[in-house]
Amino acid sequence: MFKGLWRYRNFVLSAIQNEFRSRFIRSKLGGLWMILNPLSQVAIYALILSNVLAAKLPGVTGQYAYSVYLMAGLLAWTLFSEIISRCLTLFVEQGNLIKKMKFPRVTLPAITIGSCLINNAFLVIAMLGLFLILGVNFSLQMLWLIPLTLIVVLFAAGIGILLGVINVFVRDLGQVIPILLQVWFWFTPIVYPRAIIPIEYQGLLTLNPFASIVGAYQDILVYGRTENVIELLPIAIISVCLLVVSLFVFRRASEEMVDVL
Known part of the structure; x- marks a missing residue:
């Protein structure tokens, strides 16, 4: 599988480039559209909640402290949710291509993940400018970013590819996952x-690996600190294992996917 991905690396790169161009070929603002949506979310939440929640940030003061806090969280979530959402419907949307070409x-999830990374790079540049x-x-x-x-990327790709394979056989999943992502966002x-979470309920956050x-x-x-980054090592290991499992399932189910599609 990886040898095939390496042989087709030029195809992957050109497909990412073509996708980027096709999305904005007739757009006046071009790549700005990739960052306007998350930045508009920041503006809305900051406008409505900043006066309420800014004082709840421990050890942080300043007029724009909450906005910075919000942008930091959305920077991670936007990449995570975009990879999952696009991988979820990837194989169904590309069904004709899968059936007609060998x-x-x-390479399909590789193209999708590469495109999401480019979008995230634009968002990082915009947020760092802000x-x-x-x-x-x-x-x-x-x-450390x-x-x-x-x-x-590893965590989202592991979840997204696995869900994308299952969605080929159980199409209802494509309707359920966006709802679950919204719940996950607010969790x-x-x-x-x-x-602001009561102490007796903060233990529930350990059930949410993305919270870390x-x-x-x-x-x-x-906060400008990195002491807790090393605690993500177990999540990194789990993400790698999840991606390996999802690729294994994807490889085993590829022929059946063609028949269903």
Whole structure:
């Protein structure tokens, strides 16, 4: 599978490039559309909730503290949810291509993940620019965003590819997962700080592995600390194992997927 992906690397790169161009070929704002949606979410939440929740951020003061906190969480969530959402319907949408052409099918999720990473890169640049405007001091600790992004990609790809395979056989999944993602979003301390959760319920956050990833983003970008990043090692190992399992299932189910599609 990986040998086939390497042989078709030029196809993957050109497909990512063509997808990027086709999305904005007639757009006046081009790549700005990829960042306007999450930034508009930040503006809405900050406008409505900043006065209420800014004082709830422990150890952080400043007029724009809540906005920075919110952007840090959305930076992680946007990449995570986009990979899952696009992989969920990927094989169904590309059914005709899968049936009519013979090529390493693993290139399809590779193209999707590569496209999501480009979108995330634009969002990172935009948010770092806003951080600069808001007076956030940059530091070398922000380089930890690179391994954190890798963990997010591995975790999301493992979930997304597995769900994408199942969705070929059980189409109802395509309707259920977006709802579950919304629930997952609000179960993760992105819009609200962890400190407002009653102590007796904070233990429930241990059931949400993505809460730790978002917390690492917030620690780096809001608090400038990296002490808790090493705690993500178990999640990174789980993400790798999940991706291996999803690729194994994908490979075993590829022929049956063609028949169903």
